[in-house]
Amino acid sequence: MADEPSRLEVVALEGIPEIAPDDDLAALIIGALEVTPGAPPLRDDDVLVVTQKVVSKAEGAIVDLTTIEPRPEVVEFAARWDRDPRQVELVLREAKRVVRMANGLVITETSHGFVCANGGIDASNVGKGSGSVVTRLPVDPDASAARIRAAVRAATGADVPVVISDSFGRPWRFGIVDVAIGVSGLLPLDDLRGTPDHDGRVMKSTVRAVADELASAAELTLGKRAGRPVALVRGAAFTRGEGSIRDVVMPESFDLFR
Amino acid sequence: MADEPSRLEVVALEGIPEIAPDDDLAALIIGALEVTPGAPPLRDDDVLVVTQKVVSKAEGAIVDLTTIEPRPEVVEFAARWDRDPRQVELVLREAKRVVRMANGLVITETSHGFVCANGGIDASNVGKGSGSVVTRLPVDPDASAARIRAAVRAATGADVPVVISDSFGRPWRFGIVDVAIGVSGLLPLDDLRGTPDHDGRVMKSTVRAVADELASAAELTLGKRAGRPVALVRGAAFTRGEGSIRDVVMPESFDLFR
Numbered sequence: 001m002a003d004e005p006s007r008l009e010v011v012a013l014e015g016i017p018e019i020a021p022d023d024d025l026a027a028l029i030i031g032a033l034e035v036t037p038g039a040p041p042l043r044d045d046d047v048l049v050v051t052q053k054v055v056s057k058a059e060g061a062i063v064d065l066t067t068i069e070p071r072p073e074v075v076e077f078a079a080r081w082d083r084d085p086r087q088v089e090l091v092l093r094e095a096k097r098v099v100r101m102a103n104g105l106v107i108t109e110t111s112h113g114f115v116c117a118n119g120g121i122d123a124s125n126v127g128k129g130s131g132s133v134v135t136r137l138p139v140d141p142d143a144s145a146a147r148i149r150a151a152v153r154a155a156t157g158a159d160v161p162v163v164i165s166d167s168f169g170r171p172w173r174f175g176i177v178d179v180a181i182g183v184s185g186l187l188p189l190d191d192l193r194g195t196p197d198h199d200g201r202v203m204k205s206t207v208r209a210v211a212d213e214l215a216s217a218a219e220l221t222l223g224k225r226a227g228r229p230v231a232l233v234r235g236a237a238f239t240r241g242e243g244s245i246r247d248v249v250m251p252e253s254f255d256l257f258r
Numbered sequence: 259m260a261d262e263p264s265r266l267e268v269v270a271l272e273g274i275p276e277i278a279p280d281d282d283l284a285a286l287i288i289g290a291l292e293v294t295p296g297a298p299p300l301r302d303d304d305v306l307v308v309t310q311k312v313v314s315k316a317e318g319a320i321v322d323l324t325t326i327e328p329r330p331e332v333v334e335f336a337a338r339w340d341r342d343p344r345q346v347e348l349v350l351r352e353a354k355r356v357v358r359m360a361n362g363l364v365i366t367e368t369s370h371g372f373v374c375a376n377g378g379i380d381a382s383n384v385g386k387g388s389g390s391v392v393t394r395l396p397v398d399p400d401a402s403a404a405r406i407r408a409a410v411r412a413a414t415g416a417d418v419p420v421v422i423s424d425s426f427g428r429p430w431r432f433g434i435v436d437v438a439i440g441v442s443g444l445l446p447l448d449d450l451r452g453t454p455d456h457d458g459r460v461m462k463s464t465v466r467a468v469a470d471e472l473a474s475a476a477e478l479t480l481g482k483r484a485g486r487p488v489a490l491v492r493g494a495a496f497t498r499g500e501g502s503i504r505d506v507v508m509p510e511s512f513d514l515f516r
Contacts, residue, residue: 171429
């Protein structure tokens with residue numbers, strides 16, 4: 001069961017430069033932890049939230065769109081909606097399933113089981129002078145999180161859970177929120193089913209998507225324009241454990257909202 | 259444009275008692291702000307997040323299920339899935355539209371346009387000895403937020419935006435996250451479209467659902483069992499303005515995820 005502290009702090013780490021393929025992201029995060037006022041010493045209730053873009057860049061999960069030849073239907077769709085046909089082509093190639101393709105938007109299910117716009121392929125903030133380069137999602141975001149966690153532990157002695165985050169749209173509501181796409185060292189779902197609530201009544205179906213909420217809290221400091229890709233979240237209520245983002249992904253047969 | 263601070267703090271307010279109908283919730287929040295260490299003095303980048311349950315209770319948005327007579331089809335459905343038939347009946351009566359009814363779960367569109375499980379009707383944490391009493395959503399959660407904001411301003415001189423939050427499930431992902439169901443004093447969507455990102459590239463479709471992220475950040479301190487219904491969020495990146503939760507609710511025709 002998670003503790004329930006009354007105070008949470010989110011600190012955007014300072015001093016992380018533009019990331020390029022083969023950069024040692026974990027080492028850069030460790031350096032940033034050392035120089036960010038208030039970050040050290042690391043604590044037991046700390047979580048690191050790392051945005052997808054820098055993980056993808058460090059892992060080389062980038063594609064130069066000049067290498068992509070779009071099929072004719074895609075060229076037509078893209079021209080109609082003022083989209084880059086090469087990006088649309090890449091989204092379709094990477095998709096396990098196309099959920100919807102209309103109004104210029106392509107919603108797919110990725111190999112990880114995430115349902116999101118453009119399959120998580122993203123052109124913004126890829127780096128100066130890289131107009132044709134896009135990032136795709138890390139191949140195994142849990143493993144990405146685990147690598148960063150292990151490196152931080154080796155360098156500092158602190159076993160800090162790591163969440164990899166990305167910005168997803170949702171049905172029924174405008175706007176994007178940051179959610180978790182990979183975790184290491186915490187349970188992404190905090191299951192309160194069967195435990196008594198404040199009044200002693202047993203709660204039947206409260207499963208908090210705590211990793212998603214950690215990602216959203218981090219986004220409030222990281223913003224979209226600031227070039228700060230990593231946040232330290234301190235004091236959140238979560239449960240340590242060897243969780244996986246696969247715990248969050250809902251099989252189609254379970255999903256009553258569809 | 260929102261500022262982008264590098265540090266965010268969430269403080270669960272202390273000293274808010276069990277709420278009953280006709281309690282002056284705003285006065286209780288003002289009292290809690292005064293006694294919570296670190297809360298005063300209020301600042302320009304503060305936001306108050308107030309959970310739905312206490313708003314509903316203070317406004318008398320509660321229903322005694324002993325007054326509800328379920329229709330026969332509901333009795334059958336409830337018996338099959340071990341649900342309280344009176345609660346299911348109430349959910350259906352309050353729904354503008356039934357989205358799905360299966361596996362014991364009823365997903366409806368509320369009068370506000372929210373799509374959620376059980377129409378936002380909630381039995382947990384309603385108060386000791388109130389086994390048959392449930393809360394429903396506030397009639398006008400923006401107005402609920404505006405009343406709290408006005409009272410805090412009158413008492414403290416600080417114009418602090420207010421978000422009313424509730425826990426919603428989502429398609430495609432397990433677990434609930436807290437989202438905004440009412441706002442006053444801020445724009446629930448922070449529209450970065452057409453503004454340059456960190457690299458100077460113009461972002462095409464970044465609309466941050468900042469009110470939802472504020473609700474999620476608050477939940478990380480409020481938890482579900484702690485009896486702490488209000489949090490002060492300090493230092494988030496958001497834009498002041500007279501927003502409405504109606505800005506977030508997506509008309510069906512727009513919704514490509516459906």
